[in-house]
Amino acid sequence: QSALTQPRSVSGSPGQSVTISCTGTSSNVGAYNYVSWYQQHPGKAPKLMIYEVNKRPSGVPDRFSGSKSGNTASLTISGLQAEDEADYYCCSFAGSSTLGVFGGGTSVTVL
Amino acid sequence: EVQLVESGGGLVQPGGSLRLSCGASGFSFSDHWMSWVRQAPGKGPEWVANIRKDGNDKQYVDSVRGRFTISRDNAKNSLYLQMNSLRAEDTAVYYCVRNLGWYRGDSWGQGTLVTVSS
Numbered sequence: 001q002s003a004l005t006q007p008r009s010v011s012g013s014p015g016q017s018v019t020i021s022c023t024g025t026s027s028n029v030g031a032y033n034y035v036s037w038y039q040q041h042p043g044k045a046p047k048l049m050i051y052e053v054n055k056r057p058s059g060v061p062d063r064f065s066g067s068k069s070g071n072t073a074s075l076t077i078s079g080l081q082a083e084d085e086a087d088y089y090c091c092s093f094a095g096s097s098t099l100g101v102f103g104g105g106t107s108v109t110v111l
Numbered sequence: 112e113v114q115l116v117e118s119g120g121g122l123v124q125p126g127g128s129l130r131l132s133c134g135a136s137g138f139s140f141s142d143h144w145m146s147w148v149r150q151a152p153g154k155g156p157e158w159v160a161n162i163r164k165d166g167n168d169k170q171y172v173d174s175v176r177g178r179f180t181i182s183r184d185n186a187k188n189s190l191y192l193q194m195n196s197l198r199a200e201d202t203a204v205y206y207c208v209r210n211l212g213w214y215r216g217d218s219w220g221q222g223t224l225v226t227v228s229s
Contacts, residue, residue: 002155034213038156045206045219046148046156057217089155093213099158099172100214 003028004090004103011109012080020106022073022090028101030071034093037066037075040105041086049088050075077108085110113137113218115207120223127197127227133190133207133220141165141185144210147192149203150222157203160192161210175201197227 038046
């Protein structure tokens with residue numbers, strides 16, 4: 001049982017938008033603006049796509065955006081492309097006395 | 112270019128020990144927090160341990176505290192994870208991660224597989 005709850009899968013056609021939710025609690029997502037999102041293709045290491053809720057590292061397409069409301073963070077992929085098909089994990093800071101926590105992951109399928 | 116290369120994984124019996132290493136290059140290793148993250152087969156990732164730039168502050172997930180020890184040698188640009196009293200549930204791919212703070216893991220190694228089985 002992961003600390004953060006994500007839908008198991010979402011899908012969309014090329015060019016469409018999909019949104020992945022990440023629901024935590026007032027002790028993690030709701031308490032801090034330190035939510036990050038990772039993309040993972042099969043057999044590869046995770047790749048940072050969003051950090052501090054809505055910031056993109058250099059090189060990440062602006063099709064990827066993040067937001068947060070209360071205890072729920074979201075990742076939106078606009079203009080879905082075939083290479084976006086992957087697993088996505090959210091992660092949140094949960095205080096200084098514990099390590100960060102991940103969600104269970106969402107599989108994105110491009111139809 | 113930032114590079115992180117893990118080594119030391121393998122098959123070990125329950126109760127055994129293993130030491131993972133991570134060689135870093137392409138950045139100033141001593142200026143960054145580093146972390147170990149593991150991912151069990153078919154599961155999501157899990158932060159295992161963090162270590163401060165100077166090695167004097169270490170943090171662990173509850174499930175490994177007292178069994179695993181994270182360390183670093185800044186002179187050798189290397190990160191380590193000593194794993195003792197290994198259990199079947201420790202079976203996972205272990206990644207070395209540069210942690211820019213607040214769990215912003217911007218660079219990951221390719222991972223090394225640890226299998227705990229008799």
